[in-house]
Amino acid sequence: MTEPYVRPARFADLLPFAAAIDDGNFIVDRLRRQHNGLGVLFFAWLGTRPAGDVYLWLEQAEERPIRRHLPGVALLTHLQVHPELRNLGVGAALVEAVEQYLAERGRDRVALGVRTDNPAAARLYTRLGYRDWGHGKIVCYARATLPDGRVLEEPEDCYVLVKDLVPVTPAPRTEPRPIGVSRGC
Numbered sequence: 001m002t003e004p005y006v007r008p009a010r011f012a013d014l015l016p017f018a019a020a021i022d023d024g025n026f027i028v029d030r031l032r033r034q035h036n037g038l039g040v041l042f043f044a045w046l047g048t049r050p051a052g053d054v055y056l057w058l059e060q061a062e063e064r065p066i067r068r069h070l071p072g073v074a075l076l077t078h079l080q081v082h083p084e085l086r087n088l089g090v091g092a093a094l095v096e097a098v099e100q101y102l103a104e105r106g107r108d109r110v111a112l113g114v115r116t117d118n119p120a121a122a123r124l125y126t127r128l129g130y131r132d133w134g135h136g137k138i139v140c141y142a143r144a145t146l147p148d149g150r151v152l153e154e155p156e157d158c159y160v161l162v163k164d165l166v167p168v169t170p171a172p173r174t175e176p177r178p179i180g181v182s183r184g185c
Helices: 011-021 024-035 064-069 090-104 119-127
Strands: 004-008 039-046 049-057 074-081 109-115 138-145 151-164
Touching: 004 090, 011 024, 011 049, 024 039, 024 049, 024 138, 039 090, 049 090, 074 090, 090 109, 090 119, 109 119, 109 138, 119 151
Parallel strands: 074 109
Antiparallel strands: 004 039, 039 049, 049 074, 109 151, 138 151
16 A cells, blocks of 8 residues: 655645645635745645645634634644545644644644544544643634635634644754874873
């Protein structure tokens, strides 16, 4: 079985992923936000097939409780895997790519909201080390683009989960000693 391949999105990815997830407007919006430094859209492939996506929200959280309790914490949002490709490691690979991206940039925590009616996603996040944030459920708003171009916002009850990351610290540089020179004791 082919392992999922994940990387930040490029504009060249727009057509295959827009077709795969049936929401080209979402992809365009997230690529625009990525271009403006507001987040990073990650795409996953299985072989050459678009398999899933996730968006790393680097802006201030839209939800007031998250802003209050987790100021400045990056948010993992809009994780989705093509229905035919679920349970093949795509979701885990997307989450791990986001976590690695954040850790390499010195970030020490990530959060996400998961709908209360989505136990499969909650199990994935729990298995990957996410835990309840301790401040109860919140209302999040999902945005969907209708065929006529209108954007629909729907409230969703969500649990907020957090994970502490271990930032990647580069190894200290050691100065090479000249050949033939020893350090005295």
